[in-house]
Amino acid sequence: MSTNGKKELYRIPEQGKVAGVCAGLAEYFNLEVWLVRIVVLSAIILTGVFSFALLLYIVAWVLLDKKPPAHGRHAELKTKVWQAGDSPRQAIREISTRFRSLELRLRALEQHVTSDSYSLKREIDNLK
Template sequence: MSAPRHTKFYLDRQNRKWLGVCAGLADYTGIDVTLVRIGVVVLTLMGGFPWTLIAYWITAWMASDKPAELADETPEQAKFWRGVRTSPRRTVRDVRSRFRDMNRRLADIEAYYTSSNSRLAREIEQLR
């Protein structure tokens, strides 16, 4: 069995009210679930009556349930994967930027400790 994909839409049965479509949309997009539910109700009442329900049922029928492995994500992981879903290139750019920043900071620390810093040498000698 393959690992669950983080970038796929799943029904969220844990936070569902009816079939989990609105909760799944909220989880997928990062929008508050209450706003998604209000949006669906308003769309239905403002003239999309049969089509909104048909789309809801088709989505509930076609989408699979959210795997248990994905339900245990931390909020930071969920935010990361939401960013990957919305803009993969931007996410890769952000990760590269973070690694570059960490690499620069590590190089600065290494340069500080390996340089001939007389004050640091005095402090180390005082500790002995």
């Protein structure tokens, strides 16, 4: 999304099979990539080899900019099968993994702060 809140259409070659046009369309319309690929491929096959759909794909390939790299991950939950995003079960699993990792780090920090060597080092530093 841009800074003014409007979505912008990009192509995403990292997620694409050919040029990333279908991946960009899927992200823009919040759909699964496989669904957009099926629609585009069906349009190309059903209208002939040199079809209008193929011409539009090539024009989009040339005109659309590549998507700039994102800073961090923003996951969205999907409510319908064709929407893009994580399933609720997958999102809960990922959150659970993150919390487990944080808990282990917190336990290690707590163990260090309550240890005798930490108390001794703190007292020595206070003497200086």
